[in-house]
Amino acid sequence: MTSNPTLDALQKLIEVVAQLRSPEGGCPWDLAQTQATLTPYIIEEAYEVVDAIKTADSSAICEELGDLLLQIVLQAQIASESNQFTLAEIAQGIGEKLIRRHPHVFGDLEVNSIEQVHQNWEQIKAREKGQTPEQTQQLSYKLEKYARTLPPLVAGMKISRKAADVGFEWDSIEGVWEKFHEELGEFHHALKHETPAEQQAELGDLLFVIINLARWYDLDPEAALHETNHRFVRRFSKLEQACDRPLSDYSVEELETIWQQIKRELAKRQEVESE
Incomplete structure (x- = not known):
């Protein structure tokens, strides 16, 4: 049977990671990791991929994608050790999802625009999760997803924009500046008189207002x-x-x-x- 270089290389990586995680002769650092402790590295490696893409350096992009792939294989290895799931299940799951959500490619559905593709995707996704179209169309559903999944600055901008689009907005930029000074005062007060948790909450409020100031001035925070x-x-x-x-x-x-x-x-x- 003809060898497949891609599959061979992936299998080699899987074996290397398994050895690193082996109680017999493995790496102490790798053995100490959990799915939770590795999450910062997933985020870091994803950002490094984006940075490499911006440089248009193909060798750097290739290397950084490899680092990101390592994180996926590591997560799969750790999960397989406790019988949660395997790398094969990850690949099979995403493959089946892509087929389900592209009926215009793998089925008989006809589409005439990218917007239709997006609408079909969201409808299929809602059915898969047992949600009604009405639930997924609620703005709070989308805002919660932004807050949960996006980097905080990006999420803050998207949340404030979506809320403003439906009228939850200041009448003028002066109102935003008033809110900024109000939150700044509350942050100062919290630093002197409140608990660390309350101080952090006030810092978050202040940062969110700064994001809104950036939005009003059409700046990217x-x-x-x-x-x-x-x-x-x-x-x-x-x-x-x-x-x-x-x-x-x-x-x-x-x-x-x-x-x-x-x-x-x-x-x-x-x-x-x-x-």
Whole structure:
């Protein structure tokens, strides 16, 4: 029988992961992991795949997809050890789902637009989950899904937009700013007088209002924070290069002086490059 390189490579990966999880000669770190402890790595690897795609570097995309695939195989291996499910069941399940939800490809249904494809998908999905179309059309059903499954900044923007679309909205931007100052005051109060849980709740309220401010000004808070993170790292790299001894040997005032100088230099360089 002719060998299939893809299946052979996948089988090899499965065997490697099984060995890493083996009580006899396996890796202590891998053996210590659970489905729950690995969830941060799934998210991290997914973001690294997206970052690689943005660079259009095919070798980086291939490598990062491999790291993401490892997380799936690891989850399947751990689940199989307690007889929950196997990698085969994962693959079979998603294959059958795709066939069910694409009757216009694998059945006799005819569609004339992408919107029809989406509507059919949602109807089939609702039937599979035992839900009525009325339930799935409720806005709260969609908002809850956003809150549960999306990264918080993305979820916050989608939730606020959907709520605004049905009229749950401030009359003007002034109202949003008033809410911002109200939440900022409540956050300050919580930091002085409330429990850590209440402080975190107030911080969440403040962040949600900032997301709404971004929406009103047609700004992308996720992209903004993404750029700020990169900008900070660039400046911090320059800070390390400018220092001739460990950063801990400098005073806060000395580091701040160097930091501000670096900011001015980078800003001036950006002005020159943009001309």
